[in-house]
Amino acid sequence: MFDRLELLIDGKINLLKNKTVMVIGLGGVGGHAFESLVRSGIENIIVIDNDTIDITNLNRQALAYQNTIDKPKVLVAKEVAKNINPNCKIISHQTFLNEENIENAFNQKIDFVIDAIDTINIKKAIIKKCLKENVPFISIMGTGNKMHPELLEITDIRKTEYDPIAKIIRKMVKDEKINKKVPVIFSKEKPLIKEKIGSNAFVPATAGLLATSYVVNKLLEEDYE
Secondary structure (H helix, E strand, O other): OOHHHHHHHOOOHHHHHOOEEEEEOOOOOHHHHHHHHHHOOOOEEEEEOOOEOOHHHOOOOOOOOHHHOOOEHHHHHHHHHHHHOOOOEEEEEOOOOOOOOHHHHOOOOOOEEEEOOOOHHHHHHHHHHHHHHOOOEEEEOOOOOOOOHHHEEEEEHHHOOOOHHHHHHHHHHHHOOOOOOOEEEEEOOOOOOOOOOOOOOOHHHHHHHHHHHHHHHHHOOOOOO
């Protein structure tokens, strides 16, 4: 089933199959990252999300369909993965990651982490935990109130601008004198000013696909750590 992919990666599909990726957050960004990881041959995926699918998710989330409304996102993710690749082993945690349970979440072999949540304190905790444990990761900044996916890019947190979430993470990195690279996906687009945060089908999805691209390409490198 991965013949077309193997043409691009010189037959290294078994390398990808044996890696374990953790996806934290299965919303507009994380859901697309999850699905594209499965389609990229990753067979061991840990998913963490406490939410159920809501009708308001239909405009942008990869796991949201009329027949999945009110279902836990982690369970839908497992069903989606099995429908694509029956060999997938999905470990699901239907919980909100917090500072109390983050140790348990990382109490297993993890080759890469995709941080796709918006909760700032936990995003900080994930980044610091990955840096401490030397676990490769990519952290996605804000995708709400933005209309131009072509302005998304992957860079170090210190090179970000405009993004309100990135500003907070930059301050953390500076205040805590973090010297290691902090890879993020952010947009150069200034967020539209709205009373509530709006979203669309294409900006979060592009961020999720960029995250998978980053992970897969790094995993295929021998020295990605």
